[in-house]
Amino acid sequence: MRIVVLGVGNILLSDEGVGVHAVNRLVELYDLPEEVDVIDGGTSGMDCLDQVSEADHLIIADCMRAKKEPGTITRLTGDQIPAFFKTRISPHQVGLSDMLGALNFHGMMPKNIVLFGVEPLSFDLSMEPTPVVGARLADLVELLVGELAEIGIAVAKKAA
Template identity: 40%
Template structure:
């Protein structure tokens, strides 16, 4: 098992329908899985630079978010490197600052974690509604299973409760 410090960070604005999917995904992972001691799950909301100390404390960052990609709503993405800006939290949005800029700031301060985004194409991320759209709510278990499976391939193993 990997002993690196892992942060699974659900981000987004839960007041804007599917924009809150990352937060809902981290809640699902907390409720349905038992994680090793070196893994922290966190609701990052729209905190931007305020997450910097949490990011600097981890070696591997897994961001759960919505992604504006070229495919239809409900499509699941895995992003790394330059593709990170497809994630709503990795581009200029209503968040305080985008997370890619926050990672660059971490690097300037001495430690930038490796990062990967698991995201999903939203159906509606502009309507003021606290619940996910029914279509994205239905995709939540599948999305989380893909995240857990991908992490297991990297020796970060969770146990289903």
């Protein structure tokens, strides 16, 4: 089984970088088995095409405008994800939706896709998320760990 955890976002624009911060923290805090590839996708979805193609599971962490309270985490799966891209949900959305479209077109779509999106408060120039989104970062990491557990991948926290 091949699993990819992909963090997307621009870490220079405060809340826009929450997905990248989440996957970096996941790697920092947890020992992950070799069948789990963790990728900092930045803002270049198409550059990740080969890395995510034909994965059994693709788990994406990103910021996402869902017209909810800032810091709200939304989980989308399967057909919910392409439908959500009909409206712009993040500044780099074109890269992510193009990547998924290219994977689909070439018949290389991951078997299962889950997207965790965090409602942003700000895209101001800053390398740190706003306090409201930053406060949800640990929850987002735990959701990623929980998603891995759902598909049968147990991860353990690294020793201090």
